[in-house]
Amino acid sequence: MPDGPAPVQEPVLDVQGLQTVFKTRGGEVHAVNDVTFHVKPGELLGVVGESGSGKSVTMMSLIGLLPSPPADVRGGTVMFEGNDLLKTDTETLRKVRGGRIGFVFQDPMTSLNPVFNVGFQIMEPLRKHMGMSKSAARARAIELLELVGIPDAARRLKDYPHQFSGGMRQRVMIAIALACDPKVLIADEPTTALDVTIQAQILELVKDLREKLGMAIIWITHDLGVIAGIADRVMVMYGGQVVEQAPVRELFGNPQHPYTRALLETIPTVRGARPDKLNVIQGQPPILGAVPTACPFRDRCAFRFDRCDRENPKRLPAGPDHDAACFYDFQTGGPRGA
Amino acid sequence: MALDEQKQPLVRVENLKMHFPIFGGLMRRRVGEVKAVDGISFDVFEGETLGLVGESGCGKSTVGRSVLRLYEVTDGTVTIGGRDIAHAPPEELRQMRTQMQMIFQDPQASLNPRMTVGDIIAEPLLEHRKMSSRELDDAVGGLMDRVGLNRNFAKRYPHEFSGGQRQRIGIARALALSPKFIVCDEPIAALDVSIQAQVVNLLEELQETMGLTYLFISHDLSMVRHIADRVAVMYLGRIVEIAPRDDLYDRPLHPYTQALLSAVPEPDPSRESTTERVILTGDVPSPSNPPQGCNFCTRCPQVIDICRQIEPEFQEVTPGRFAACHLLDQKPESAAKAPSEAT
Amino acid sequence: MTDVTHAESARNQWWDVWDQFKTHTGAMVGLVVFVFIVLGVYIGPLIWTASPTDIPPVVEMIKTRDARPIYTALWDSGARVSWANPLGTDNLARDNLARLMYGGRVSIAVGLTAMILSILIGTLVGVLAGYFKKLDRPLMIATDLFLALPLLPLILVASLLFREPLSAAFGVEGGIFVLIVVLIGVTSWMQTARIVRGDVLGLKEREFVLAARSIGTPNRRMVTRHILPNVLSPIMVSATLGIATAIITESALSFLGFGFPPDFPTWGRLLNDSVDRMVSYPERVVWPGTLISLTVLAVNYMGDGLRDALDPRIRGR
Amino acid sequence: MFTFTIRRLILAVPTLLFISLVIFMLLQLAPGDPMAQVPLTVPPAVKEQMRQALGLGEPIHVQYLKWLRQFFWIEPLNLMDIWFGTTFAEGELRVISWQTRSPVMDIVAQRIPQTLWVVGVAYLVGILIALPIGIISAYKQYSWFDNAGTLVTMIGFSVPPFFSGVLVIVIFSVGLGWFPSIYDTTLVVDDWASLKKQINQMFLPVMVLALQITSQISRFMRASMLDNLNQDYVRTARAKGIRERGVVLVHVLRNSMIPVVTVIALGIPSIFGGAIITEQVFKVNGIGQLLITAIQANDLPMVQTLTFIFAVLIVLFNLIADVLYGVLDPRIRYD
Amino acid sequence: DGHEGERGRDGNVSIIYWQAPSILNPFLSGGTKDVESASMIIEPLARYNEKGELVPWLVEEIPTVDNGGVSEDLTQITWKITPGIKWSDGTDFTSADVKFTAEYCMDPEGGCGQVTKFEGVTNVETPDATTVVVTFDKPTPNPYGPFVGGESPIIQAAQFADCTGARAPECTEENFNPIGTGPFKVVEFKPNDVITMEANENFRHEGKPAFASVTFKGGGDATAAGRAVMETGEFDYAWNLQLAPDVIAQMEQGGKGTPVAGFGPLVERIMLNQTNPDPALGPDERSVIRPHPFLGEPAVYKAMSMAIDRPLLVEVGYGQAGKVTCNWVPAPEAFNSTSMTCDTQDIAGANALLDEAGFTDTDGDGIREVNGVPMKILYQTSTNAVRQDFQALIKQWWSEIGIEAELRNLSASVFFGGDPGSPDTFQKFYADVEMYANTFNGTDPQSYLANGLCDKAPSPASQWQGENISRFCMEEYDALHAELTQTAGLEARAEIGKKLNDMYVQNGGMIPLVHRGRLSAHANSLGGVILNVWDSELWNVADWYRIGE
Ligand SMILES: Nc1ncnc2c1ncn2[C@@H]1O[C@H](COP(=O)(O)OP(=O)(O)OP(=O)(O)O)[C@@H](O)[C@H]1O
Numbered sequence A: 001m002p003d004g005p006a007p008v009q010e011p012v013l014d015v016q017g018l019q020t021v022f023k024t025r026g027g028e029v030h031a032v033n034d035v036t037f038h039v040k041p042g043e044l045l046g047v048v049g050e051s052g053s054g055k056s057v058t059m060m061s062l063i064g065l066l067p068s069p070p071a072d073v074r075g076g077t078v079m080f081e082g083n084d085l086l087k088t089d090t091e092t093l094r095k096v097r098g099g100r101i102g103f104v105f106q107d108p109m110t111s112l113n114p115v116f117n118v119g120f121q122i123m124e125p126l127r128k129h130m131g132m133s134k135s136a137a138r139a140r141a142i143e144l145l146e147l148v149g150i151p152d153a154a155r156r157l158k159d160y161p162h163q164f165s166g167g168m169r170q171r172v173m174i175a176i177a178l179a180c181d182p183k184v185l186i187a188d189e190p191t192t193a194l195d196v197t198i199q200a201q202i203l204e205l206v207k208d209l210r211e212k213l214g215m216a217i218i219w220i221t222h223d224l225g226v227i228a229g230i231a232d233r234v235m236v237m238y239g240g241q242v243v244e245q246a247p248v249r250e251l252f253g254n255p256q257h258p259y260t261r262a263l264l265e266t267i268p269t270v271r272g273a274r275p276d277k278l279n280v281i282q283g284q285p286p287i288l289g290a291v292p293t294a295c296p297f298r299d300r301c302a303f304r305f306d307r308c309d310r311e312n313p314k315r316l317p318a319g320p321d322h323d324a325a326c327f328y329d330f331q332t333g334g335p336r337g338a
Numbered sequence B: 001m002a003l004d005e006q007k008q009p010l011v012r013v014e015n016l017k018m019h020f021p022i023f024g025g026l027m028r029r030r031v032g033e034v035k036a037v038d039g040i041s042f043d044v045f046e047g048e049t050l051g052l053v054g055e056s057g058c059g060k061s062t063v064g065r066s067v068l069r070l071y072e073v074t075d076g077t078v079t080i081g082g083r084d085i086a087h088a089p090p091e092e093l094r095q096m097r098t099q100m101q102m103i104f105q106d107p108q109a110s111l112n113p114r115m116t117v118g119d120i121i122a123e124p125l126l127e128h129r130k131m132s133s134r135e136l137d138d139a140v141g142g143l144m145d146r147v148g149l150n151r152n153f154a155k156r157y158p159h160e161f162s163g164g165q166r167q168r169i170g171i172a173r174a175l176a177l178s179p180k181f182i183v184c185d186e187p188i189a190a191l192d193v194s195i196q197a198q199v200v201n202l203l204e205e206l207q208e209t210m211g212l213t214y215l216f217i218s219h220d221l222s223m224v225r226h227i228a229d230r231v232a233v234m235y236l237g238r239i240v241e242i243a244p245r246d247d248l249y250d251r252p253l254h255p256y257t258q259a260l261l262s263a264v265p266e267p268d269p270s271r272e273s274t275t276e277r278v279i280l281t282g283d284v285p286s287p288s289n290p291p292q293g294c295n296f297c298t299r300c301p302q303v304i305d306i307c308r309q310i311e312p313e314f315q316e317v318t319p320g321r322f323a324a325c326h327l328l329d330q331k332p333e334s335a336a337k338a339p340s341e342a343t
Numbered sequence C: 001m002t003d004v005t006h007a008e009s010a011r012n013q014w015w016d017v018w019d020q021f022k023t024h025t026g027a028m029v030g031l032v033v034f035v036f037i038v039l040g041v042y043i044g045p046l047i048w049t050a051s052p053t054d055i056p057p058v059v060e061m062i063k064t065r066d067a068r069p070i071y072t073a074l075w076d077s078g079a080r081v082s083w084a085n086p087l088g089t090d091n092l093a094r095d096n097l098a099r100l101m102y103g104g105r106v107s108i109a110v111g112l113t114a115m116i117l118s119i120l121i122g123t124l125v126g127v128l129a130g131y132f133k134k135l136d137r138p139l140m141i142a143t144d145l146f147l148a149l150p151l152l153p154l155i156l157v158a159s160l161l162f163r164e165p166l167s168a169a170f171g172v173e174g175g176i177f178v179l180i181v182v183l184i185g186v187t188s189w190m191q192t193a194r195i196v197r198g199d200v201l202g203l204k205e206r207e208f209v210l211a212a213r214s215i216g217t218p219n220r221r222m223v224t225r226h227i228l229p230n231v232l233s234p235i236m237v238s239a240t241l242g243i244a245t246a247i248i249t250e251s252a253l254s255f256l257g258f259g260f261p262p263d264f265p266t267w268g269r270l271l272n273d274s275v276d277r278m279v280s281y282p283e284r285v286v287w288p289g290t291l292i293s294l295t296v297l298a299v300n301y302m303g304d305g306l307r308d309a310l311d312p313r314i315r316g317r
Numbered sequence D: 001m002f003t004f005t006i007r008r009l010i011l012a013v014p015t016l017l018f019i020s021l022v023i024f025m026l027l028q029l030a031p032g033d034p035m036a037q038v039p040l041t042v043p044p045a046v047k048e049q050m051r052q053a054l055g056l057g058e059p060i061h062v063q064y065l066k067w068l069r070q071f072f073w074i075e076p077l078n079l080m081d082i083w084f085g086t087t088f089a090e091g092e093l094r095v096i097s098w099q100t101r102s103p104v105m106d107i108v109a110q111r112i113p114q115t116l117w118v119v120g121v122a123y124l125v126g127i128l129i130a131l132p133i134g135i136i137s138a139y140k141q142y143s144w145f146d147n148a149g150t151l152v153t154m155i156g157f158s159v160p161p162f163f164s165g166v167l168v169i170v171i172f173s174v175g176l177g178w179f180p181s182i183y184d185t186t187l188v189v190d191d192w193a194s195l196k197k198q199i200n201q202m203f204l205p206v207m208v209l210a211l212q213i214t215s216q217i218s219r220f221m222r223a224s225m226l227d228n229l230n231q232d233y234v235r236t237a238r239a240k241g242i243r244e245r246g247v248v249l250v251h252v253l254r255n256s257m258i259p260v261v262t263v264i265a266l267g268i269p270s271i272f273g274g275a276i277i278t279e280q281v282f283k284v285n286g287i288g289q290l291l292i293t294a295i296q297a298n299d300l301p302m303v304q305t306l307t308f309i310f311a312v313l314i315v316l317f318n319l320i321a322d323v324l325y326g327v328l329d330p331r332i333r334y335d
Numbered sequence E: 001d002g003h004e005g006e007r008g009r010d011g012n013v014s015i016i017y018w019q020a021p022s023i024l025n026p027f028l029s030g031g032t033k034d035v036e037s038a039s040m041i042i043e044p045l046a047r048y049n050e051k052g053e054l055v056p057w058l059v060e061e062i063p064t065v066d067n068g069g070v071s072e073d074l075t076q077i078t079w080k081i082t083p084g085i086k087w088s089d090g091t092d093f094t095s096a097d098v099k100f101t102a103e104y105c106m107d108p109e110g111g112c113g114q115v116t117k118f119e120g121v122t123n124v125e126t127p128d129a130t131t132v133v134v135t136f137d138k139p140t141p142n143p144y145g146p147f148v149g150g151e152s153p154i155i156q157a158a159q160f161a162d163c164t165g166a167r168a169p170e171c172t173e174e175n176f177n178p179i180g181t182g183p184f185k186v187v188e189f190k191p192n193d194v195i196t197m198e199a200n201e202n203f204r205h206e207g208k209p210a211f212a213s214v215t216f217k218g219g220g221d222a223t224a225a226g227r228a229v230m231e232t233g234e235f236d237y238a239w240n241l242q243l244a245p246d247v248i249a250q251m252e253q254g255g256k257g258t259p260v261a262g263f264g265p266l267v268e269r270i271m272l273n274q275t276n277p278d279p280a281l282g283p284d285e286r287s288v289i290r291p292h293p294f295l296g297e298p299a300v301y302k303a304m305s306m307a308i309d310r311p312l313l314v315e316v317g318y319g320q321a322g323k324v325t326c327n328w329v330p331a332p333e334a335f336n337s338t339s340m341t342c343d344t345q346d347i348a349g350a351n352a353l354l355d356e357a358g359f360t361d362t363d364g365d366g367i368r369e370v371n372g373v374p375m376k377i378l379y380q381t382s383t384n385a386v387r388q389d390f391q392a393l394i395k396q397w398w399s400e401i402g403i404e405a406e407l408r409n410l411s412a413s414v415f416f417g418g419d420p421g422s423p424d425t426f427q428k429f430y431a432d433v434e435m436y437a438n439t440f441n442g443t444d445p446q447s448y449l450a451n452g453l454c455d456k457a458p459s460p461a462s463q464w465q466g467e468n469i470s471r472f473c474m475e476e477y478d479a480l481h482a483e484l485t486q487t488a489g490l491e492a493r494a495e496i497g498k499k500l501n502d503m504y505v506q507n508g509g510m511i512p513l514v515h516r517g518r519l520s521a522h523a524n525s526l527g528g529v530i531l532n533v534w535d536s537e538l539w540n541v542a543d544w545y546r547i548g549e
């Protein structure tokens, strides 16, 4: 639930200057550039951005899920529980994964192993991380399935993923991610593959769980509607960078980056006024061939300056707990900070 | 009936059924069928866009494909421009194909990866029109211009294009024979939000300039609201409601429509928190084994006894608005009002 | 349109394939080696004109038989070597190099034709079965049948049965060539057919096929334009593997005495004939053995490269 | 699953009958009248008896039925006689080899043990080597291990056994004297010493055969592992914090084994079929050698019987492979 | 050698024959492999020693006219069996067994493979348990056919009583496990694979055999067999290593074994088919009707012979184990004709001969024509490296005189298998020329020379049996051979024999190539091996022993 000024709290996860590069045959792809953000305990951070903007790569870089090669996490720090996850040994990292940080992926159809039953897959992290006995793990698995709203949980433990519908598989994925009471849950577009009615069920579930369990959640999506419904704070990504970051109401009410603005204008709604013509962001997303030396959005931007071609804007404060990486100040109608 | 008077139905679908057989048992006999589409009727008027929405697997694509007779339908008739498609002999059908075209969901999958863009767009022309290669070149160039593609790219291959551009190629191919009627099967579902708007605008623009008629299949209710004139809502192989767009979005009649609309997230946090949602429980039943009575009875928040026994009739509730729900039979006068309170 | 744009955009798909292929080191090495071998055995005899079967007159034969390859002189100054026979001679003074080249001709010709035959049958059956629902069951049953037939015995029996009629029709070597090629071809298409059918079934569900159908493309062009080009990569891969299998099968048949006549060199037979003198004249087994292995290796690596190159997902990257 | 198995079994019957017909017809095509192939030293009365049994002179379908009877009725009865001491098949003419004048089945039974020892063990060894190679090659794709593995497997695939067999004999039997070059089929394994001897004499043929088998199966394994390593569920498993070993050996391996297991199952009939060339080289005198000598001696009953036994095995293992597929892959529980 | 001791003291001896025995009853098979393997178990009354002399085996002495064993009119021979000989099952060996053996083989329904041995026998009588009297229908100067040599051993009447006539092939158990008087008896017989034997405890000689058991392995190829004896030492004895001299020499360096060679009458030759082998004729006429389209022409076969360089063949193929010969019967010396020479190759002469005879190349393709039909011949032999080399050489030489040869090689087990069912046997001779070696047992070539008689030609009527492989047929020859059968006295017989030899060769029955020694190998530790080319190689296996220890 979005609420007033948050009490000053240490972030659980603090990412500074993250940089990830893919080495491909066609050269390097700078998928994530100097990404800095944090989440506080109990907070739900929404991440939006168009396809290919680096959302998934950012999150997977955090806990070393990217296959290397081709991925190469070049720089930055990821502070979690006093460790820099980018520098710790693999054993600690492994314990963090699944144990302290849970992950839910986009496609529930392929993210579960088709040849193991659901019970095994839920119990696996419990036994590996918490050292539970088989029966304890089983009891916990049933509890988890009930928690995510799967009826008749005890019986369904023996079922295989293909015997579940898409929505239920996504619940199972969430149950797996929650198994070891993680401090942070990262959900990478967990509802994109689902129908709206099912998505609504899952969103309701997550809201519920957050109240019950009080963990921090990072929620990736490209659906602004979803963000508006559940996030406390929103981070907008474009071209491998964070271009804007603000509390949810602030962002929707007072967007400070032209991309955010354009995005908000393009999406039609089912309620309210219906424009005759949809607004369009012209052009294509940038190619991430090198570290950008200019604003990645400049080709599609309506507020473009000379400076945008010369310099890649830094994130500058644009309000309370609000920053944006743009030289244009929408409040003054001129260059920011000038 | 205001619309009816102005426009003629271009497409008339009556009692369309499409059942896919299931084989099983010891001798691989036919043991049942997937009732993907189970007796639906609707009209599409000339120059309008009929939106078709519903959850995944409810049979939208099957409707679209059956209408173009890409499947041999189990039962029912489809007439386009007065000619029966569903039972036309092969050669006649081939002729009629020039009248109707389709745009597909996945712009990657719907383009043959081994043909150049020029060849892809030229294919319908090669099949149906006799043209010299020069004329063909020009025609392809013209089509590419029209959908906003650089005609110099005709010799490139689909994988060299972005998603939005690929969808434009698909549109150009559909337009090649100047059809009257185009089925758009989720043409924007695979595209990024920022690109979706470009394609939708293009479709609208083409409709205006060429007088096209669309059957626009989507599960994105907000896009349908934007593009469609009338909207049909499907659930498990049946149409539960058809209404003009504004009526439907403002005052949905069928409980399913209501739930569907309320499930759409609102991209506005201030309004979001005030919205009261109808959250459906459970999943869509299997189309091979639909529930008795009303298809929606297993998930309906307003279910009453009769729903579990008798299938509601699809009927005109108010002029131009059709729905299939027992609740509407019982209190016809308040039916139109009740849902609006829920919004 | 201008010619400039033509030039700019005239990128044939095969160039892309080639570009991708070039990046696969193994495949390129394989290609070079294969081309080298093929040129060697087909063009080589035009340059190196020694006869593979002629035995020199007696006196000379005694003098020149069992010569060692030139390179043995490097470590064994007493070795009998001669520039006239760079790879030495066999015990009847026939030139090893010439025999290797002629043997390669036959082996590679058998490999290629048998492979083409098997691919043709396999593709035909696969496409028909995958594309036409009605033909699927009968054709797949036929494929299973062929898979269930024990092949080597059948090949042996068939070669026993048809050897004479074929020899009568095509001449001795021709007849056996036809026999071996047909036998290998007819008994090795099933894998291809299965793979192709599977791919075709998948392709049929792809939207571009549906798109073509909505245009009204007739079946014939559907197959040639949309289906076949897209099953090319599994076919190519089967093809490269097929050459290797055919070469090896031929050598096995020669070993069992069902292959070409004894005086007709193939790599397999050369290898087999020299096994007795493996210790004294290792070159006589090493060369044909190496050539068989090299060809098979080269072809396999080419197959690997082709698979990557023909895969648009990989090529697109 | 059960109905599926039953259905496949029922379907296997016509398939087998058809195959037997094909084999029968093919061998009937052999030059001349099949009776002309019966040794003429066989006296006319016996020949007449055989003629009766084969139904020669009668329409081909009657002949075929008689053959079926001999094969499917009399031979099994005979087997029962041997096992239980009954006398069901007494007086019935069994399928007699023309070459050795003894019942075909007796000779086949004699050959099966040595074939299984050598080819079967080679198959096992081949699989045991192939699987780890395939797994590591795929996991470390394009590493030196993978490249070396590819090279070795390709060589294994391309070197004909009549060469590799003699090569290892020259090296290990002649040069080093470690292993015998000729297989002793009379060796009875009943204690450690004889077992050691058996292993010793099996070593070379098993090595040559296993090289070929390893080559093929490790390729399959590698391809299958590669397919699965890129799947989403692997990422899920990693995200769960499972060790790499666990990810690969539990999650990926199980999925990758599905196609490989069927490939392995489909290869088993070839064990019984023997490895003709390798058997020749090492004088293992198993089924493969039996077949080749039968073919060379035009021993039709023997060839017919052996080919048909292979066909039965192939069909059977096809079936087993399908069922295994269903057992291993919960998505394909046929019903 | 003086190696004495108790029976079975030397453990196991292993023998490898690269052709695997398929049956142990030599009467049902003509294959050397079967005859020789059986010779360890069942024995004849007398056999030939390594010098080609007859030695008594199961009898007291060799019956001759001098000692009264052979009647003056040469129509009767009386064998006196050594008393006390027992079958391996402990029963007595009696004359009844001998008589039974004759009946068994002479039974018209039995399909006996050695029936020629009993040619002319009208009666076998047993006046008492140790006496056998064989009566011939006419004077037989060489009455040592029946019951002499490895091909005519004695089988046990009791065992085979129910296996006579039509039932002979059905007796699997008996055919696989004959009871004999020899030094060994069968423990297990695996057809086409291996025979396990053990010493016969009832063997008549004290302390023999020295070996308790025998492993007789069959199958494979000569190279492997030679390697197993000479290089790896796995086997003690390898039979008939027909390998190129350099290969043998290489193997010998292995140091484990020694090759032994002996010259008998074995001749590697090319048989010329006198009948027409055209496949179009069908299986019953093919190689039955005469004449061959052109091989009967003197110019043709003479030219074919002149084109061959025999010394080169010897050098390439046999080295020390071969000599040039122009004769069919090169040994014993008395029978070796000297009327022909063929040491030098004469291609030009051969060409001239053919041109003269009018066989010219009319269409310029390098192949001569006979009545418009090109002179193409199918040249078959068994699979064997030396023979393939010979084929290649001879094909080359023939091509130089305008005759094209198509080569074909067949697995030895098929080619010599004697299976009338196979189209590929040397007896069927479905080819124009074929190359193999043949020899005879004993020192008298009479029955060997009978292989040139018209009525010995294999044909469907004779169930493809008969040794006249080339289907040679000449009245004069038959007459002269008849004369031989009547003639006694070595000198006179040798004179006729040489004439027959010359007649056969000069009339195109065959082209002799090489007088071959038999080359076998035994382990250095195997003592007592005396290579015998006149009888079974295993004739004295009872005397073999292990050296050293
Ligand atoms: N394995 C890879 N090799 C090369 N480039 C990659 C790889 N994985 C991702 N990328 C590139 O990294 C960039 C960011 O990808 P990412 O998956 O993070 O996007 P995303 O924001 O999650 O998009 P989506 O909304 O589609 O999931 C993209 O440009 C993509 O092409």
Ligand SMILES: Nc1ncnc2c1ncn2[C@@H]1O[C@H](COP(=O)(O)OP(=O)(O)OP(=O)(O)O)[C@@H](O)[C@H]1O
Pocket: B020, B021, B034, B035, B036, B054, B055, B056, B057, B058, B059, B060, B061, B062, B063, B219, B287
């Ligand atoms: N060829 C077919 N054979 C059998 N069943 C089919 C076939 N095609 C579709 N179905 C079934 O028919 C039902 C409707 O499918 P359809 O593709 O029309 O749904 P949809 O509404 O288009 O879904 P989506 O939004 O996922 O595209 C589904 O349950 C599907 O499984």
Ligand SMILES: [Mg+2]
Pocket: A055, A056, A057, A188, A189
């Ligand atoms: Mg993503």
Ligand SMILES: [Mg+2]
Pocket: B060, B061, B062, B186
């Ligand atoms: Mg659909």
Ligand code: NI
Pocket: C001, C002, C003, C006
């Ligand atoms: Ni132009």
